[in-house]
Amino acid sequence: MARPTRQKNVVRKRSYPAARLARQQPTVPEPNRLLKVWRRVLERRLRTRLRAKVAVEIHDNTHTMLTFQRQRAMFRLRLHHMFLAAPDEVIQALADFVRMGDGEASTRLDRFIERNKAYIRRVSPEQMRKRIRLEPVGRHHDLGRIFDRLNERYFQSRISAAITYGPAPRVKGPRKSIKMGSYAADSKVIRIHPALDQPVVPRYFVEWIVFHEMLHHVYRARKGEDGRRCVHPPEFMEHERRFHDFKRAQAWEDENLDLLLRSRVEG
Structure with missing residues (x-):
């Protein structure tokens, strides 16, 4: 008498081309791309307050946190990266300081920098x-x-x-x-x-x-x-x-x- 054979569950593996796998994997934005996005957002936030064209350059300096100059109808600012996610009151202080050299705004900016000095790269x-x-x-x-x-x-x-x-x-x-x-x-x-x-x-x-x-x-x-x-x-x-x-x-x-x-x- 022949013994009954037990059938095995066979899982067939499907092969996917490498290009298809790459499309299925979630993409992570590159740091430089994220930086550009944050910089453009910051430019827009300043532009609405200064009512002028704004160009922002982000740096990682260890001493000077912000500098600016006005070229005709445009403000050019060089800012430490701590300003990328600054709250609205700090952005307003930055705009007031750039536009009028406001002393109270300067004090608020000093306080913001002091609170965020942990983001300043340490150099001996x-x-x-x-x-x-x-x-x-x-x-x-x-x-x-x-x-x-x-x-x-x-x-x-x-x-x-x-x-x-x-x-x-x-x-x-x-x-x-x-x-x-x-x-x-x-x-x-x-x-x-x-x-x-x-x-x-x-x-x-x-x-x-x-x-x-x-x-x-x-x-x-x-x-x-x-x-x-x-x-x-x-x-x-x-x-x-x-x-x-x-x-x-x-x-x-x-x-x-x-x-x-x-x-x-x-x-």
Whole structure:
């Protein structure tokens, strides 16, 4: 007697061409395509508020979060990518700041940037300095030697910063003000205005300006009682008075500020 045979369930595999499989798989937008979409949305949001043509460029800078310029009937803005998904009140503040230089709008933008600083790419001071051309030796004053001596005398050589002359600014007509020094906390670089590199500018005055910027390395900017950013807290001002030629340097500035304003520096 023949035994009954058990039939097996056979699942036949179907073959699909590679092109058909590719069509069936969900497509994921490319990052660059998404960026273009978000950028166009941001341009449209600004355009409705500025009532003008707007061109936006998105960047990933670590220092300057926004810049803008007006070219005839168009506003051109360079913005950090944190602004792509900014709420309406921030976009309105951005429009007010671009159109009128509104001070309150500037404050709102500062607060937004402070709240979103986690999106700013972290770069070490050493990496940032590699991008900067350091030129501390001038024709008349060697900033490196001045910095080293002040660092040893007042700070026990604990100030780990670099120093350089800044670029010669392009100024048309007489200056109304002059920024003689600056300190960048992110790169820890002190920049001194090249107008100070003149034989008529005494060494003790250059030392005072360098000393002032070194103090910015010690005393960081903070918010005051009124909520505004304070770059010269009381302890900063008290420490500055310890400079050996403080009164003499101040007196020279009062008498010779016009000389510095009139000076023309070759680039």
